Amino acid sequence: MAKIEPKILKGFRDFLPVKEIERKRIISILEQKFESFGFVPIDTPVLEYTEVLLGKGGGETDKQVYRFNDNGGRDVSMRFDLTVPFARYMAKNRSDLHLPFKRYHINKVWRGENTQRGRYREFMQCDFDIVGIDSPSADFEILMMMRDSMTALKVSDVTVHFSHRGIFNRLLGKLDIAKNSVEILRIVDKLAKIGEDEVIRLLAELTTEDNAREIVEFIKPAGSSLETLEKMETAAGGADEDSERLRTVFGYIKENEMEDFFKLDPSITRGLDYYTGIVYETFLNELPGIGSVCSGGRYNNLANLYTKEELPGVGASIGLDRLIAALEELGRSSDKKSFTDLLILAMDEKLFGHYHKLSSVFRKAGINCEVYHMKKKINAQFKFAEAKSIPYALVCGEEEFDKGVVNLKDLTERENWNDLTLEEAIGKVKALISK
Amino acid sequence: MAKIEPKILKGFRDFLPVKEIERKRIISILEQKFESFGFVPIDTPVLEYTEVLLGKGGGETDKQVYRFNDNGGRDVSMRFDLTVPFARYMAKNRSDLHLPFKRYHINKVWRGENTQRGRYREFMQCDFDIVGIDSPSADFEILMMMRDSMTALKVSDVTVHFSHRGIFNRLLGKLDIAKNSVEILRIVDKLAKIGEDEVIRLLAELTTEDNAREIVEFIKPAGSSLETLEKMETAAGGADEDSERLRTVFGYIKENEMEDFFKLDPSITRGLDYYTGIVYETFLNELPGIGSVCSGGRYNNLANLYTKEELPGVGASIGLDRLIAALEELGRSSDKKSFTDLLILAMDEKLFGHYHKLSSVFRKAGINCEVYHMKKKINAQFKFAEAKSIPYALVCGEEEFDKGVVNLKDLTERENWNDLTLEEAIGKVKALISK
Numbered sequence: 001m002a003k004i005e006p007k008i009l010k011g012f013r014d015f016l017p018v019k020e021i022e023r024k025r026i027i028s029i030l031e032q033k034f035e036s037f038g039f040v041p042i043d044t045p046v047l048e049y050t051e052v053l054l055g056k057g058g059g060e061t062d063k064q065v066y067r068f069n070d071n072g073g074r075d076v077s078m079r080f081d082l083t084v085p086f087a088r089y090m091a092k093n094r095s096d097l098h099l100p101f102k103r104y105h106i107n108k109v110w111r112g113e114n115t116q117r118g119r120y121r122e123f124m125q126c127d128f129d130i131v132g133i134d135s136p137s138a139d140f141e142i143l144m145m146m147r148d149s150m151t152a153l154k155v156s157d158v159t160v161h162f163s164h165r166g167i168f169n170r171l172l173g174k175l176d177i178a179k180n181s182v183e184i185l186r187i188v189d190k191l192a193k194i195g196e197d198e199v200i201r202l203l204a205e206l207t208t209e210d211n212a213r214e215i216v217e218f219i220k221p222a223g224s225s226l227e228t229l230e231k232m233e234t235a236a237g238g239a240d241e242d243s244e245r246l247r248t249v250f251g252y253i254k255e256n257e258m259e260d261f262f263k264l265d266p267s268i269t270r271g272l273d274y275y276t277g278i279v280y281e282t283f284l285n286e287l288p289g290i291g292s293v294c295s296g297g298r299y300n301n302l303a304n305l306y307t308k309e310e311l312p313g314v315g316a317s318i319g320l321d322r323l324i325a326a327l328e329e330l331g332r333s334s335d336k337k338s339f340t341d342l343l344i345l346a347m348d349e350k351l352f353g354h355y356h357k358l359s360s361v362f363r364k365a366g367i368n369c370e371v372y373h374m375k376k377k378i379n380a381q382f383k384f385a386e387a388k389s390i391p392y393a394l395v396c397g398e399e400e401f402d403k404g405v406v407n408l409k410d411l412t413e414r415e416n417w418n419d420l421t422l423e424e425a426i427g428k429v430k431a432l433i434s435k
Numbered sequence: 436m437a438k439i440e441p442k443i444l445k446g447f448r449d450f451l452p453v454k455e456i457e458r459k460r461i462i463s464i465l466e467q468k469f470e471s472f473g474f475v476p477i478d479t480p481v482l483e484y485t486e487v488l489l490g491k492g493g494g495e496t497d498k499q500v501y502r503f504n505d506n507g508g509r510d511v512s513m514r515f516d517l518t519v520p521f522a523r524y525m526a527k528n529r530s531d532l533h534l535p536f537k538r539y540h541i542n543k544v545w546r547g548e549n550t551q552r553g554r555y556r557e558f559m560q561c562d563f564d565i566v567g568i569d570s571p572s573a574d575f576e577i578l579m580m581m582r583d584s585m586t587a588l589k590v591s592d593v594t595v596h597f598s599h600r601g602i603f604n605r606l607l608g609k610l611d612i613a614k615n616s617v618e619i620l621r622i623v624d625k626l627a628k629i630g631e632d633e634v635i636r637l638l639a640e641l642t643t644e645d646n647a648r649e650i651v652e653f654i655k656p657a658g659s660s661l662e663t664l665e666k667m668e669t670a671a672g673g674a675d676e677d678s679e680r681l682r683t684v685f686g687y688i689k690e691n692e693m694e695d696f697f698k699l700d701p702s703i704t705r706g707l708d709y710y711t712g713i714v715y716e717t718f719l720n721e722l723p724g725i726g727s728v729c730s731g732g733r734y735n736n737l738a739n740l741y742t743k744e745e746l747p748g749v750g751a752s753i754g755l756d757r758l759i760a761a762l763e764e765l766g767r768s769s770d771k772k773s774f775t776d777l778l779i780l781a782m783d784e785k786l787f788g789h790y791h792k793l794s795s796v797f798r799k800a801g802i803n804c805e806v807y808h809m810k811k812k813i814n815a816q817f818k819f820a821e822a823k824s825i826p827y828a829l830v831c832g833e834e835e836f837d838k839g840v841v842n843l844k845d846l847t848e849r850e851n852w853n854d855l856t857l858e859e860a861i862g863k864v865k866a867l868i869s870k
Binding site for chain 1: 438439440441442443444447448449450451452455456458459470471472473475476477478479480481482483484486487490498499501503504505506507509511513523524526527528531532533535537538543545547557565568570571572573575576579583686687689690691738740741742743772773774775778781787788789790791792794795798803804805806808809818819822823
């Protein structure tokens with residue numbers, strides 16, 4: 001029979017064990033961190049009604065969506081982010097949820113993007129939000145959790161750049177160009193990429209050159225975060241609720257001795273137009289070129305597509321694929337190949353039942369243990385151990401079985417311990433793996 | 436603006452925190468168990484080329500597949516199980532994998548099934564396989580891991596029914612009806628549902644009534660597993676490699692004192708025609724009606740659609756949704772609502788920075804802790820704690836702050852400990868939660 005080529009779609013990936021173990025390790029660290037802050041996990045369907053995901057409009061994202069008619073003729077789409085399904089989820093399950101609601105969601109999303117820029121069509125998102133409360137304490141908790149999550153992943157040399165969309169909007173109002181805010185935000189967002197002159201040129205196409213210069217002046221940080229805040233306030237026409245919010249959050253940052261991690265940076269505006277309050281982006285100082293690894297902000301109305309109830313919230317999203325790539329580049333990934341501590345070598349065909357009995361005893365003692373499943377040349381068995389990075393092996397042939405003992409081998413150091421009782425062997429392996 | 440109804444597709448589910456926490460708890464227990472046996476995780480894409488998933492034929496499953504043309508005009512499908520993608524994965528990544536390869540894969544699959552029978556269109560599968568080796572030790576390891584997985588989930592009152600497809604096939608050969616084996620297997624598989632008489636009637640449509648009676652006689656267990664084995668051997672025409680394999684595996688079962696969990700049951704044939712060796716199904720003795728919660732067997736050629744290399748293997752699949760439902764019915768589910776141990780109450784607007792500082796100290800001590808994010812009436816804050824089942828609260832108003840102390844509340848027992856230093860409070864909470 002002609003064989004089918006086992007190919008996969010462009011932009012999609014198989015995860016070999018080393019990569020999947022590492023991805024799961026990172027996700028598990030993040031989950032524990034989120035849970036320690038009171039966040040709980042949720043899940044939503046991968047497929048939803050297209051109308052629910054895309055609303056009635058047709059934006060830029062829509063073209064990238066995997067959309068089709070199912071066998072029942074329903075117009076359905078695969079989720080392209082975790083925010084829209086979360087908004088739908090809040091509206092649908094509102095009566096079962098107590099506010100403020102703190103959830104995290106780590107799962108795959110799909111976008112038929114151009115893969116040439118190193119992007120994937122199937123990738124992981126990691127979102128966390130506090131919904132149903134509008135307070136500086138909630139804004140700050142997201143910031144703190146972003147910092148702590150990065151530290152837990154051993155990338156503590158990060159800077160979280162933050163600002164406030166309300167103050168920026170007030171400046172635009174003062175300049176009488178609030179109606180162009182979406183375009184202006186999109187241009188300002190490109191500052192790092194295209195440079196100041198080009199930003200001024202593009203802005204001047206929308207407004208006067210004076211206004212363009214004032215906007216560019218506004219988005220430049222001053223010396224310290226507090227000086228920057230004063231400069232922003234002045235430019236926007238004096239203190240108000242929004243600048244007070246920033247001042248309060250910055251006070252919490254100082255009180256928690258976290259100033260080293262945070263920088264008030266008015267150039268951070270986040271292109272997405274649903275943000276209304278504080279906004280943030282996180283950069284790895286060791287790899288600034290890769291862009292923000294964790295971004296988010298405050299919005300005043302999460303689910304207005306689906307419900308009249310106003311659900312203000314604040315949250316952020318970790319770019320998991322980017323972060324995993326960064327950890328690898330920084331040499332801070334684990335390259336664990338398996339979880340096995342001990343391989344029981346197949347020495348004698350008659351002893352397999354005994355080998356499994358031994359494996360059970362080791363596992364009960366907390367030692368991950370597997371039996372080599374066939375009596376093959378010892379070198380083949382060592383190669384298996386090497387392929388899985390198994391550090392220790394247990395040898396029990398007919399002679400050892402008759403004497404009621406086992407031999408232990410350190411496969412890396414090539415050290416041997418012979419004629420151990422089972423208890424001695426367990427103690428030895430435990431001591432070795434806890435080192 | 437008119438609102439969009441936040442509805443979800445039939446057969447798809449939102450997971451509220453309690454359900455998602457429980458699902459993750461169960462998955463985590465299984466993962467740890469699998470890893471302790473040397474299994475490693477992999478992942479594959481949700482979308483694949485339709486030809487890769489469905490081959491060139493068009494079977495019963497095909498109609499249930501979510502299949503469409505993507506924006507690039509490719510004929511793609513969402514995976515409907517984890518076996519076919521695994522076969523494709525083995526063929527594609529063969530040079531990066533060392534045999535025997537032991538993998539597990541726990542993830543969602545999609546089938547447009549009739550939802551009336553309580554089935555979902557989006558559900559979880561949990562597969563584990565040992566590929567690249569054909570030995571009784573590998574057959575036995577899968578059995579042992581099935582038993583241990585159930586025990587880890589506190590459903591130890593299970594019986595794994597096992598048999599061997601080869602012996603059944605030999606009987607069919609002897610009766611000269613091997614060419615009808617697929618239909619015969621499908622009928623025999625229904626024994627528990629439709630009863631012996633109906634099975635004989637249906638079989639007699641395919642062969643003689645004598646043969647039908649001989650088949651039904653064959654699939655009845657004798658007294659003990661060994662007696663059953665002898666009866667099977669005789670019926671099939673004497674001992675051979677296949678019956679010896681069963682005898683060896685049963686020897687391992689005895690040597691590992693696991694006879695109570697295993698029953699040789701010749702009626703187990705598994706309808707799927709790719710099984711060639713040992714086959715198994717697992718029933719909860721407390722809930723026999725729900726059917727098998729873990730089934731599998733040995734196949735001699737996993738990836739023959741994609742490669743000439745023969746990849747024999749043995750594996751099983753846990754029906755995760757069914758198992759979770761069973762645990763719930765047996766009252767053995769956790770109804771954990773959050774992971775938070777301690778809520779820091781919002782007593783004073785000026786102290787939020789301090790509250791976050793305290794929360795950090797508690798978290799560093801291993802106590803999951805969150806701050807209530809707004810100064811509201813104390814009853815609203817208690818309701819929040821109740822909704823998340825948070826057992827303890829910390830009170831620090833202006834007075835306590837000035838004295839450098841905190842008060843602790845047991846929210847369930849309504850006990851209070853006042854004027855504690857921070858160290859005392861940490862010690863107290865740790866002692867309480869470790870109880």
